[in-house]
Amino acid sequence: MSSPRLAAWLLALLFTCICSSTSAQPAARPVPLKSGIEFTGAEVRALQGDEFANPGMLWISRGSALWDQPAGKEGRACAGCHGEAAAGMKAVATRYPQIDRASGALINLEGRIQQCREQRQHAPPFKYESEELLGLTAYVRQQSNGMPLSISIAGAAQPHFERGREFYYQRFGQMNLSCAQCHQDNWGKKLGPEAISQGHGNPYPIYRLEWQTMGSLHRRFRSCLSGVRAEMLPQGSPAYLDLELYLAWRSGNLPIEAPGVRR
Amino acid sequence: MTKWINRRGFIARIAALLALPLLSLRSARAQTPAADALLDKITGGAPIQTGRVRLEIPALADNGNSVSLRVVVDSPMTPANHVKSIHLVAPKNPRPGVASFFFGAGAGKPQLTTRIRLSGSQGVMAIAAMSDGSFWAATTEVAVTVSACWDAS
Amino acid sequence: MAARISVPQNARRGDQIEIRIAIQHPMETGYRVEDNGTAITKNVINKLLCRYNGAEVFRAEMGSGISANPYLSFFIVAAASGELRFDWVDDTGVAGSERSAIIVA
Numbered sequence: 001m002s003s004p005r006l007a008a009w010l011l012a013l014l015f016t017c018i019c020s021s022t023s024a025q026p027a028a029r030p031v032p033l034k035s036g037i038e039f040t041g042a043e044v045r046a047l048q049g050d051e052f053a054n055p056g057m058l059w060i061s062r063g064s065a066l067w068d069q070p071a072g073k074e075g076r077a078c079a080g081c082h083g084e085a086a087a088g089m090k091a092v093a094t095r096y097p098q099i100d101r102a103s104g105a106l107i108n109l110e111g112r113i114q115q116c117r118e119q120r121q122h123a124p125p126f127k128y129e130s131e132e133l134l135g136l137t138a139y140v141r142q143q144s145n146g147m148p149l150s151i152s153i154a155g156a157a158q159p160h161f162e163r164g165r166e167f168y169y170q171r172f173g174q175m176n177l178s179c180a181q182c183h184q185d186n187w188g189k190k191l192g193p194e195a196i197s198q199g200h201g202n203p204y205p206i207y208r209l210e211w212q213t214m215g216s217l218h219r220r221f222r223s224c225l226s227g228v229r230a231e232m233l234p235q236g237s238p239a240y241l242d243l244e245l246y247l248a249w250r251s252g253n254l255p256i257e258a259p260g261v262r263r
Numbered sequence: 264m265t266k267w268i269n270r271r272g273f274i275a276r277i278a279a280l281l282a283l284p285l286l287s288l289r290s291a292r293a294q295t296p297a298a299d300a301l302l303d304k305i306t307g308g309a310p311i312q313t314g315r316v317r318l319e320i321p322a323l324a325d326n327g328n329s330v331s332l333r334v335v336v337d338s339p340m341t342p343a344n345h346v347k348s349i350h351l352v353a354p355k356n357p358r359p360g361v362a363s364f365f366f367g368a369g370a371g372k373p374q375l376t377t378r379i380r381l382s383g384s385q386g387v388m389a390i391a392a393m394s395d396g397s398f399w400a401a402t403t404e405v406a407v408t409v410s411a412c413w414d415a416s
Numbered sequence: 417m418a419a420r421i422s423v424p425q426n427a428r429r430g431d432q433i434e435i436r437i438a439i440q441h442p443m444e445t446g447y448r449v450e451d452n453g454t455a456i457t458k459n460v461i462n463k464l465l466c467r468y469n470g471a472e473v474f475r476a477e478m479g480s481g482i483s484a485n486p487y488l489s490f491f492i493v494a495a496a497s498g499e500l501r502f503d504w505v506d507d508t509g510v511a512g513s514e515r516s517a518i519i520v521a
Binding site for chain 1: 325326408411415
């Protein structure tokens, strides 16, 4: 091969390599958008749809009780500032994750509840996956049931969104798989006996039959990472918050399902 | 005509005819020795007949941790003729005895819904004990799959 | 234990009324192990009683084969106004109880 032709060939190869690197993967939504409930069996759909039999309602009951419970030195309940949850929390969950005006950090709903506990109720915060945090998060989400998300990826949120997108396309673990490879490129196809969903965050926190309890979106990230034999980050990690923002954008106009039930 | 009178064939056919009712009783047995022992405990050794019980359970379980089922028993529920109890048996579970439900004097129609755990694919049994001392059962095959991904969360 | 019961407030005499109950409980099988290998002790709600004006109308004896956060639905006949009382206990002896008034016309 002549020198100019070799150079051209090498340039083309380099260009291809750059374009296929993870940072160049554009943000994309699956088409058409489908909630994970469409990829579950009839039983899970029936459970989610039955207001009484839905196991998540047990956590919402707990959350509803906690809402009115005085906490901290001043004995302040959530209701003390926010009033009745049905009015005070209507549509609130649709705006998370968001940039916290005070700190400039990206904060999700769990983070906001923890922040309120600590900074405004002056009470010890609830840990991720605690009955209290799951209950309150589920209860607040329920006040936005059926509503699409209304988040911003502009301004201070933009770098978080970009990092979330990069995480989404990054390969992880022994299996060297990215979120996108299952949930963007192969949704609808079978993984073992299960149909792969599009991996949206709209029903979280969910009652997951596999966990036999309610769990957060960040716990689900941990499940997926362990599934590809990657190291799991703890709930509340900045990387998970960024990913949560990307997923919130990616779910488009899919409505919040609360309480969600999945297998 | 001559074929029937042929002794060897005749005896074989009579034996086959006699075996039929025993086969229909045996089909209401469980699939494991532990479950068989449990059934004997429930019935005191009395035969379990197939029928009168309907066990509604999905043919394919989303997840073995939680499988919804409904049991409906055909019974007038009068003081003279009613269902005393319903027993759920999962023969291949590590503990085949899942639950027993007992109906008192004020009980309504014998229809029950719950969610059970199944450790693998098997024929789930619902056995109804009637006030006349008879036992009736339904067995429904359920396929239970394992989750695709390992979850260490 | 958090529990929810569904009982109609009103009924006509002779009506078949559906009772539904959901209790938050892990129904620990005793087969699970911690990350360090120690077994998690079995603990299930083993008995649940429903009394209608003091008389037992329904009893469930349950094992680890009942799913976590047990759910039951059964029927009783509306006989007289009064109280439905639910009592349950788990293997460690922790008990739960719920009551519901019913008006039968």
